[in-house]
Each structure stands twice: as structure tokens, then as C-alpha cells.
Amino acid sequence: MPELPEVEALRDFLGDHLVGKEIARVLPVAISVLKTYDPPVTALQGTTVTAVDRHGKFLDIAAGGLHLLVHLARAGWLRWQDAVPAAPPRPGKGPLALRVVLTGGEGFDLTEAGTTKRLSVHLAHDPSEVPGVARLGPDPLADSFDRDAFALLLGGRRRQIKGALRDQSLIAGIGNAYSDEILHVAKMSPFKLTTSLSDDDITHLHTATRTTLKDAVERSRGVAAGRLKAEKKSGMRVHGRAGQACPVCGDTVLEVSFSDSSLQYCPTCQTGGQPLADRRMSRLLK
Structure with missing residues (x-):
């Protein structure tokens, strides 16, 4: 997508x-x-x-x-x-x-x-x-999308951070792939709850969101329309790379599958070494 x-x-x-x-x-x-x-x-x-x-x-x-x-x-x-x-x-x-x-x-x-x-x-x-x-929320690359504005957006109802990043009425433009990439950069579990985010967590997540998207835009700038799909795939660190080595720590990238989509993450970087249960109502294995 x-x-x-x-x-x-x-x-x-x-x-x-x-x-x-x-x-x-x-x-x-x-x-x-x-x-x-x-x-x-x-x-x-x-x-x-x-x-x-x-x-x-x-x-x-x-x-x-x-x-x-x-x-x-x-x-x-x-x-x-x-x-x-x-x-x-x-x-x-x-x-x-x-x-x-x-x-x-x-x-x-x-x-x-x-x-x-x-x-x-x-x-x-x-x-x-x-x-x-x-119904679109703010653009995450806009100058007005600063750390405090981001904190205000996340300060609403209790939800998983992966879903919050993908909610177009909350933040415009982020989908399944870049939410995976942002959370990997931020070193956060996709199922971490927004209500559990500390001030430092919000700062790290805001920085990861902005840098991940800006870097992707710069990689794509000047690329012909017909080559953009390949450029997107080549820049991914965890999304779409289940079974491959994490480029940061070398652990194996894992996947959680749903009825019509999937997410990828690194257990060492994001979930304290614990795999996420691969079922629709996933949660960290105890």
C-alpha cells in the first residue's frame, strides 16, 4: 500500500x-x-x-x-x-x-x-x-506536528500504539509498513498501550515518526513513479522481512498475522526478547 x-x-x-x-x-x-x-x-x-x-x-x-x-x-x-x-x-x-x-x-x-x-x-x-x-488528522511532516502536539493526540482513549499510528483520523498518512518501521526505530512493542507511554516514550516515538518518514521521503525523492515500490521495499528494516536478520541486533524478525494483514517486529529490539503471540487478540507471551 x-x-x-x-x-x-x-x-x-x-x-x-x-x-x-x-x-x-x-x-x-x-x-x-x-x-x-x-x-x-x-x-x-x-x-x-x-x-x-x-x-x-x-x-x-x-x-x-x-x-x-x-x-x-x-x-x-x-x-x-x-x-x-x-x-x-x-x-x-x-x-x-x-x-x-x-x-x-x-x-x-x-x-x-x-x-x-x-x-x-x-x-x-x-x-x-x-x-x-x-476526517484526516494532522500531517506528521508538518511544522506544527511537534512533540507536544503528538502527546496531545495520544492522550485520548486507551489503545495499542500500532493502531494509533495507523488511524488516519489521528495522524494522516501512516499505514501498516511505516508503523512497523517507526516502532522498530523507537524500540517499542506494537501492542504497547498509549496510556502506558512515559514522557520519554512519547519523545522517542515522536522523533522516530518524524525521522523515519523524512528519511523515506528523501530516499524516494526523484525516483520515477515506476520504481517507487521497489524503493520502498529496499528501505524497510523489519516490515516484510519476517525470517530475516534485524539490521540492528541480528535477531530474527518475527511476524504476527491477522485476517487481512500482518506486522513484523524484532523481539530483541522491541519486546525484551519475548515473541508476540500470533493470534488476532495478540499479547506478550507470559
Whole structure:
């Protein structure tokens, strides 16, 4: 799933390739992808892209006073094409979900692998009209996201820190992968409770959050859209690396599996050497 660093890199890439260009056509291909119908996507035809922004994991392409907002979800991606095929795309064939064509002949495709279709595209007069954007918490890379602001966010109800980091209404942009990486850097169990965090814990976790995301953004900066997935994977220290050696201590990275996802962690770095029970209501083994 693309998270804040990859979406930020896509924002940079699209900013370089779209701003100042005229949109010729927007072609929804998968019936599930377009979540709004008023205004229609034909309203973008003939408009010029003025900006590309990011809201959490949402891309925001501004043109003609409208905003094309894209959430790539778990299996979506963006593929740039210097020359879009002349033949119109065929609905129901392959992973193609939506195509945007510029008057110069270049453009991009939104694709989604698998049978579960969650990729979403909205066209709105204002980004806040999209419920997923309106509910977003603060951006963890914003200057205002300091240690005290972070402490205030965590000071609400009792919950596991892994879930808190992934809650988009609490903090925008962090998903399964980078929450694993942040907790590894902070040397915390994913199931540590927010109510048990000391002042020092909050400071360490805030620092780990900011540095992990900033480092990932810097690694992705300037990388072509087609190579961002590989760049993300290569930068991971524990996420997606179950069974491999922790790059910090050399212990074996372990995994906890759930019905539709999994997390990875280092027992030596994060849980005092104890493995986490691999069941849905996991807790530290006694």
C-alpha cells in the first residue's frame, strides 16, 4: 500500500509532469473507481493543471477550479506514459481503473491489482468535500506536528500504539509498513498501550515518526513513479522481512498475522526478547 512517503514522491513526480499541462480526457475504466458524478469528469476536459498536492495518502490534482482526488488504497498504483495508446481502453480487461490523457499525448493510468477494488477517485470543488480527506488528522511532516502536539493526540482513549499510528483520523498518512518501521526505530512493542507511554516514550516515538518518514521521503525523492515500490521495499528494516536478520541486533524478525494483514517486529529490539503471540487478540507471551 502506498503510504505518505510514496504518495509524497508521486506528488513531486506529477507536479513536474502535470503542472501547466492541459487535460484532454479523463477515462474511467473500472466501474468501481469513480466515487462522484457531480461534477462529471468531463468538466476537466480542456482545463490546465495548476497544482498537485497531498492530503495524507490522497493525491490532489487541481485543474480548472476542481480537484481530482486519488486514493490508491492497498493494491493501487500510478503508471506514467510518455505516449498514451491511441486506442480507447477496454472496460473489464486487466488492472486498469482510470486513464488521464494530456493534450500533448502523455498521461497516466491508475491501476489496481486483485479482486478487491478499493482504489477511489473523487472530483470535487474542494478537497474537504471528500469524507476521507475531511476526517484526516494532522500531517506528521508538518511544522506544527511537534512533540507536544503528538502527546496531545495520544492522550485520548486507551489503545495499542500500532493502531494509533495507523488511524488516519489521528495522524494522516501512516499505514501498516511505516508503523512497523517507526516502532522498530523507537524500540517499542506494537501492542504497547498509549496510556502506558512515559514522557520519554512519547519523545522517542515522536522523533522516530518524524525521522523515519523524512528519511523515506528523501530516499524516494526523484525516483520515477515506476520504481517507487521497489524503493520502498529496499528501505524497510523489519516490515516484510519476517525470517530475516534485524539490521540492528541480528535477531530474527518475527511476524504476527491477522485476517487481512500482518506486522513484523524484532523481539530483541522491541519486546525484551519475548515473541508476540500470533493470534488476532495478540499479547506478550507470559
